[in-house]
Amino acid sequence: MEEEKQRGKGNRIILMPSPFQGHITPLLQLANILYSKGFSITIVHTVFNSPDPSSYPHFSFLPLHGALSETEASKVDAVHLTEVINVRCVQPLKECLTLLLSHDKVKEDGCVSCFIVDAALYFTQGVCDEVGVPRIVLRTGGASSFLVFASFPLLREKGYFPVQESRSEEVVVDLPPLKVKDLPVFQSKEPEAFYKLVCRFVDECKKSSGIIWNTFEELESSALTKLRQDFSVPIYPIGPFHKYSLAGSNSTSLLTPDKTCISWLDKQEQKSVVYVSFGSIVAISEEEFLEIAWGLVNSNQPFLWAIRPGTIRGSEWLEPLPSGFLENLGKRGYIVKWAPQEQVLKHPAVGAFWTHNGWNSTLESVCEGVPMICMPSFGDQKINAKYASDVWKVGLQLENKLERGEIEKVIRKLMLGDEANEIRENVMNLKEKANVCLKKGGSSYCFLDSLVSEILSLKS
Ligand code: UDP
Numbered sequence: 472m473e474e475e476k477q478r479g480k481g482n483r484i485i486l487m488p489s490p491f492q493g494h495i496t497p498l499l500q501l502a503n504i505l506y507s508k509g510f511s512i513t514i515v516h517t518v519f520n521s522p523d524p525s526s527y528p529h530f531s532f533l534p535l536h537g538a539l540s541e542t543e544a545s546k547v548d549a550v551h552l553t554e555v556i557n558v559r560c561v562q563p564l565k566e567c568l569t570l571l572l573s574h575d576k577v578k579e580d581g582c583v584s585c586f587i588v589d590a591a592l593y594f595t596q597g598v599c600d601e602v603g604v605p606r607i608v609l610r611t612g613g614a615s616s617f618l619v620f621a622s623f624p625l626l627r628e629k630g631y632f633p634v635q636e637s638r639s640e641e642v643v644v645d646l647p648p649l650k651v652k653d654l655p656v657f658q659s660k661e662p663e664a665f666y667k668l669v670c671r672f673v674d675e676c677k678k679s680s681g682i683i684w685n686t687f688e689e690l691e692s693s694a695l696t697k698l699r700q701d702f703s704v705p706i707y708p709i710g711p712f713h714k715y716s717l718a719g720s721n722s723t724s725l726l727t728p729d730k731t732c733i734s735w736l737d738k739q740e741q742k743s744v745v746y747v748s749f750g751s752i753v754a755i756s757e758e759e760f761l762e763i764a765w766g767l768v769n770s771n772q773p774f775l776w777a778i779r780p781g782t783i784r785g786s787e788w789l790e791p792l793p794s795g796f797l798e799n800l801g802k803r804g805y806i807v808k809w810a811p812q813e814q815v816l817k818h819p820a821v822g823a824f825w826t827h828n829g830w831n832s833t834l835e836s837v838c839e840g841v842p843m844i845c846m847p848s849f850g851d852q853k854i855n856a857k858y859a860s861d862v863w864k865v866g867l868q869l870e871n872k873l874e875r876g877e878i879e880k881v882i883r884k885l886m887l888g889d890e891a892n893e894i895r896e897n898v899m900n901l902k903e904k905a906n907v908c909l910k911k912g913g914s915s916y917c918f919l920d921s922l923v924s925e926i927l928s929l930k931s
Contacts, residue, residue, distance in 0.1 A: 474509030482927065483511040483581050485571060485604075487564075489556070489589035489611075490520035491549060492751035493829050496723040497611045497685045498589060500712035502530060507717050508923050511581060515567055517556060519544040526721045531580075533571075535563040549752060550657050550665050557594040557671075564595065568602045584926045585680065591668070593675035605680040605929045612830040614686050614694040614708065615858055616851035619646060619655060620669045621701065626654070633662060653857045657849050665850075677702055681925060685710035685834065688914035689904040690863070709919045711838050711905055713813060725751070728811035732775050733818065735805040739773050742822035745844070745882055746815050748777040749827040753848045754784050757791045759873050764792060766878025772886055773803055775821075777810040816841050823885050825869075828855040840902035842866055842885055842894045846873070865898040 488498035599606035639652035657665035843866030845856035
């Protein structure tokens, strides 16, 4: 009731996601959390990878037309696409915010408290300063990886960049337990573009009115403590967003999840299935794909594999599989194009998650107490994987060559080996902490309260 009263007073928040699955999901979840606290919600977004307004009838949606076409967007990698958005959206966003802040609009829709935006969209700080609205940043990745991003200039000064393979086993002096091989890189023809993007978004975060994280204090306390020392803006770790119990669960998926896999899981033994998914962006070669397929089959564990179309470079979907592979697989494996991942990880039949360690996947696995096989590819994934395997000790890294024998070995080790029990115990402990932090008096619960008070005190 208090919430409805507050909404009645017209406390509106405008939010903008970066248009990638792993960024859209947490931003919409955050919008739902803030809605539940009594704020009205407007989502400003690119036309490319636009969220589905019908899943959120309680929000207003405003597309930024003319900034970027689908065809243009499909031609470049995520780093370049982010750069293009940072340049092309300046004018459309300025016009959009000016309209939303105009006297007539405020009279109609209520006053705007702040603009909450994905950290990667650094251009928004300048726009917000110009139109006079406070900007709060949402960092959709973890705090530990952000700390590494914030150290990029120092790492370059100390000669760690560009990353040299010959030094891969060296521990990074200022960032233990990370080794040189764990440092974030981006598979791009121009690694410099990634470096520049990161430095720019870290700098603009420092000018914001606060940074929200989809993490929790107990998971990343040392990184959060360090960030509080280095950044003078308030820091709000209020995750895990997807575990808030909110009325109605709205879909954030850009692809349609294939729910038939749940009835397949229903027929499997408890904790027997290896769930495999490499998220929404990672691509692999045909050779790697075949090694994974044979490794899974040879492990003799049942597996559920989400293979997004386009994952295998040069193929539409499963064409590289040898003829007869799927027929011989029988009931031992189940393949879908896109899984209802949260539901899958919650399922009692799932015993391990072979993941690329995108932050959302890592957090979702932790929250359901599922041990991980870590196979990071680029960006923050290597750092998340290192934390999962060496700091939280909730998974094993697939470190050597991606080869069927190695895969078989690591699956056995995680499902059956001596280490398996210890890893399971560690991840169950973290699961419990993730539950507790959201309860009354828990860390995320309290940080959310202070975030709400802060937003209510902001005036545009
Ligand atoms: N996901 C899903 N079904 C799939 C694969 C992934 O629902 O088959 C979701 C997953 O739950 C997560 C998001 O897609 O919320 C992927 O985000 P993440 O940060 O893990 O990786 P990214 O896609 O950004 O690399």
